[in-house]
Amino acid sequence: MVIVRRKELSLRERLYLPEIARGLSITFRKLFEKPITRQYPEEPLPKNEVTRGQPRLVVKDDGNIACVSCGMCEIACPAYAITIDGGETDRPIEREPKKFEIDMLRCILCGFCEEACPKDAIFMSDELELADYSRAALIYDLEKLKRPKSALQKRIDYVYRLNNRWRKSSSTS
């Protein structure tokens, strides 16, 4: 147990007015300084590649989606947010998702999908805001999830840097 004794006030402090003046001087000085409050919705938060936002699907430079609907993220997802139905394509990579849904209300932004993906097709973007008028609108489908690779490049580079200890080269063709 610690006994905190009340501090004995000095004469100057007991006079009251000098301390008021000192306090007000700080207040007025701060008035002319740059404010530290951020006007959040208008002024977005600073983001960098470490920001683990909502997962997004990579669209490769040739315009095709990188996902092959292997189902690894679906299995890895601890919140059961992902549902994938695959289908056949005519491209050399024979498989692509016909339906890819992420229930953003279930998603906990843990990044397991990004970690599980063997094809570098899903990455955590820097998009964080999530609001809508209905639950159904927050189940994102393929069109809402697709992002060009360039938009996710910073995160992709970061993940590669992070995983470089055990992964040497890209598996995305």
Place this chain on the structure above:
Amino acid sequence: MTKITVNGREIDADPKKPLIAACHENGIDVPMYCYHPGLRPVGSCRICQVEVKQGDAPARVVASCRTPVAEGMVVNTDSPKAHDVRRECLEFLLKNHPLDCPICDKAGECDLQDYSFAEGQTKGRTHEPRRKLEKRKSLGDVIVLDEERCILCSRCVRFFEDVTKKPQLTVADLGSRSVISTFLDKPLKGNYQGNIADICPVGALTLTRFRFQARVWNLSKHLSTCAECSRGCSVTAEVLRGGDTKRFRPRFNPKVNQWWMCDTGRFAFSHVNAADRAVALRRTAEGLEACDLDAALSAAANTLRGKSNVAVVLSPFSTNEEAAAAKALAARLGAKTCFVSPAPNALKDDFLHTGDPCPNRRGLTDLGFAGLAAADVAGALAGAGAVVLAGERVVELLGAERVAALTGTRAVLFDTHCVDAPALDACIGVPVHVEKDGHWTNVEGRAGRLTIARSAPRGVRALDLNLKRLSELVSPAGAKA
């Protein structure tokens, strides 16, 4: 029986079977690709090699699928030498096998994937490029061959040679150019092509209708019985996320179908996956209207109560349990009973398909139901006071127009889908055969089990329960009608 020692354990082995079968029957795991218990062993993949010591000779590593068991054999499946040899074989098998498991349809049920994972081969030592071959070679309507994935185990070749006895496939070309091919590149024929996709140990042979449809670990597997003929092959119904049945696969049953089934049964899911299922409807002034189950059942009871000359018509897909409930109902009503018996189809062959599209003909006949052709049933119904049509697809088999044309009688229907018939007073939904528990008796008198692979639509109750409830409503227990 021959006594051998495997991994220090003494086991009794069947001298007619190879060593690998003795190991598997005693729960000792030996990997295999080319060996299949239903096919002649050839020893082409060499992955089943184990160390065998016989007498005073030094221990040798042999392919266990081609080695007959011999008295006093001492086998070690786990010795470092056996593992080394198997790992080297695996390296050769993986030399040309593409490592694109995320794309491959077999992933999750692939022997090659499992064993590569178990052996932990993460790197190959080869520097040569992999073989570039055809990725989508169509072998007819049922099968697509991916030549790059093929490890040339020749199970598919032997299936047509040993099981259907009509050879259709062969290993064409020599050495590193070997590929599986049909004779003269003709498409595959016959009703048993789908089996080669099942026995393919890798993802080389895939079913056109299942290809890339679902990941196998998302399918819940439930034992069931094939509905397509009276053979009643034991199958596994595989359901994707509690919704559509994605495939039927044969389930080993030594007495009925062994490891095989026909393509007709394999792809018979268009009916079980049909949408817009009826739940409960009853006739009001405006016509048939949806209502709750109890209301529909009491409407049905009102139709039947006090009527004489009632007929109870079952679908050939009714289980023995449903037929027993229908029989009890018929006894209360003093009704005639029969089941709709479609004509034999041309699919009959000398292997599995019996050509008789009634999976439970034997069971229904044993319970005293007579099988009548649709036209004869319609004739019998014409003069009836009231009619109970019960079982999945009963309207389809009877002909919707025949049901719609019923006059001078009132009808109660238990089916998956309703039909617009003026005679209909109530229509109550029934589960399809992958949604119910029960038994079918096959042509040889063997019971085939059905289990609930997925739940029926909300509000649909088992037909036997509904029939029991209906007989209670028609004449309360104790009172004879």
